[in-house]
Amino acid sequence: MAASDSPSAALRRRDLCSRGIRLAGKMRLDVVDLLDTYVERQGLDASASVAAVEGVPVAAVERWDEQTGTQRLLENLAAYRAFRALLAQMLEEQREQLGEADAALGRALAAVLLQVSAFAYHLEELLQLESRGPPSEEGAGPPPPPHLSLFERKLRGLGVLRELAQWAVRSARDLRQIAKPSPGSSSAPSLAESP
Amino acid sequence: LSLTAPPKEPVLMCRSNNYPKGFYCSWHLPTPTYIPNSFNISVIHGTREMVCEKDAFPKNRCHIRYLQLFSTVKYKVTLTVTNALGKNSTTLTFDEVAIVKPDPPESVVAKPVPNNPRRLEVSWQNPSSWPDPESFPLKFFLRYRPLILDQWQHVSNAELAGREGAGGAGGWEQYIIQVAAKDNDIGTWSDWSVAVHATPWTEEPKHLTTEAQVTETTSASTSSFMPPPTTKICDKGAVVGSGAVAVCWTAGLVLAAYGVLFI
Numbered sequence: 001m002a003a004s005d006s007p008s009a010a011l012r013r014r015d016l017c018s019r020g021i022r023l024a025g026k027m028r029l030d031v032v033d034l035l036d037t038y039v040e041r042q043g044l045d046a047s048a049s050v051a052a053v054e055g056v057p058v059a060a061v062e063r064w065d066e067q068t069g070t071q072r073l074l075e076n077l078a079a080y081r082a083f084r085a086l087l088a089q090m091l092e093e094q095r096e097q098l099g100e101a102d103a104a105l106g107r108a109l110a111a112v113l114l115q116v117s118a119f120a121y122h123l124e125e126l127l128q129l130e131s132r133g134p135p136s137e138e139g140a141g142p143p144p145p146p147h148l149s150l151f152e153r154k155l156r157g158l159g160v161l162r163e164l165a166q167w168a169v170r171s172a173r174d175l176r177q178i179a180k181p182s183p184g185s186s187s188a189p190s191l192a193e194s195p
Numbered sequence: 196l197s198l199t200a201p202p203k204e205p206v207l208m209c210r211s212n213n214y215p216k217g218f219y220c221s222w223h224l225p226t227p228t229y230i231p232n233s234f235n236i237s238v239i240h241g242t243r244e245m246v247c248e249k250d251a252f253p254k255n256r257c258h259i260r261y262l263q264l265f266s267t268v269k270y271k272v273t274l275t276v277t278n279a280l281g282k283n284s285t286t287l288t289f290d291e292v293a294i295v296k297p298d299p300p301e302s303v304v305a306k307p308v309p310n311n312p313r314r315l316e317v318s319w320q321n322p323s324s325w326p327d328p329e330s331f332p333l334k335f336f337l338r339y340r341p342l343i344l345d346q347w348q349h350v351s352n353a354e355l356a357g358r359e360g361a362g363g364a365g366g367w368e369q370y371i372i373q374v375a376a377k378d379n380d381i382g383t384w385s386d387w388s389v390a391v392h393a394t395p396w397t398e399e400p401k402h403l404t405t406e407a408q409v410t411e412t413t414s415a416s417t418s419s420f421m422p423p424p425t426t427k428i429c430d431k432g433a434v435v436g437s438g439a440v441a442v443c444w445t446a447g448l449v450l451a452a453y454g455v456l457f458i
Binding site for chain 1: 215262263264265266267268269292329330331332380381
């Protein structure tokens with residue numbers, strides 16, 4: 001039996017999924033609060049439409065129910081690694097732009113960045129249960145920040161946070177799918193086979 | 196004098212009660228035209244036009260299947276109504292999550308708890324229209340009141356509300372209970388379920404005491420009604436949605452596996 005199919009691995013997977021679901025839930029609440037703060041502090045319209053931004057992982061997915069567990073984890077991990085870099089950029093830009101004038105926004109950004117990093121690590125642990133482990137991050141960094149005006153950077157930040165909020169919802173759903181026991185089994189299916 | 200008229204702006208509503216499968220839109224005219232009308236609906240998601248499959252009955256409804264989930268792109272639904280005298284239209288724009296509203300919980304049952312005059316046990320089922328409660332769990336909200344009072348007490352998924360029995364011997368005779376449901380993460384609360392009535396267990400046949408008589412004559416007044424003590428929020432870990440169970444204790448209302456026990 002493959003290591004990922006052993007009962008102890010299945011139990012570990014389910015435990016990690018449960019904790020991951022709680023992390024995702026907390027993260028979503030904080031991102032929604034951060035969105036409100038960001039819109040207000042940046043003087044934006046909350047209903048403004050933001051076109052898809054290069055380098056921002058899009059949560060939207062087709063045939064979501066047909067994805068395997070491994071696909072879900074890999075897509076989630078790629079997304080949160082990207083968000084980690086994007087939020088770090090936003091934090092840097094916010095400090096340059098507003099400095100100490102808006103420490104609250106900076107703290108909120110930093111807090112969400114921490115949660116995103118923790119969630120990415122959590123996903124790596126889940127992928128460790130797979131025989132091949134998580135992909136390396138070499139060359140996986142975000143594209144260099146494009147040269148944008150201040151207003152364009154603000155809109156880009158709005159797009160980042162909106163997609164992150166959607167990802168937090170999607171991640172909880174993905175982890176619940178992964179944690180589901182397969183029919184006729186009391187343990188969760190291996191990630192390669194689980195839809 | 197002709198009563199026939201061109202259509203006024205139609206009333207359009209869209210809702211997902213079976214997330215993540217899809218959503219439906221339904222419509223009607225605010226006033227009759229007295230001549231045949233035809234309805235045309237278009238659904239746009241980003242740059243993609245989606246098919247809204249009309250129901251055979253009722254005729255003023257159609258269904259859309261979600262092709263994508265977790266999208267931040269809004270849906271735009273436009274309904275146009277046309278008759279021999281003119282046309283009118285209306286448009287709704289919304290997020291995928293904004294229209295998610297489950298149907299009310301089903302099979303709500305409230306029963307007395309033997310040998311416990313201060314408790315009732317309430318159970319319910321997920322709405323049958325909700326396709327995958329395991330991946331998309333619901334959370335619940337319960338409200339109850341004595342039959343003869345107007346003020347509801349509310350109990351959220353993991354909250355407890357306790358109250359002392361008002362009026363002396365052990366609370367009111369009969370209660371009305373209703374339950375509502377919501378996706379754990381998105382959307383809005385369902386309508387309240389069908390109301391159920393229940394009477395707590397009593398040791399002997401009920402007879403009115405002087406104290407109870409005084410209480411009943413003043414039942415419309417809240418001055419003799421003790422508000423519930425401060426609710427206690429359960430550990431999130433203890434909360435599970437749908438027919439599953441959340442157990443949180445105080446001296447009062449307990450939300451338990453398939454049950455709510457309250458004093």
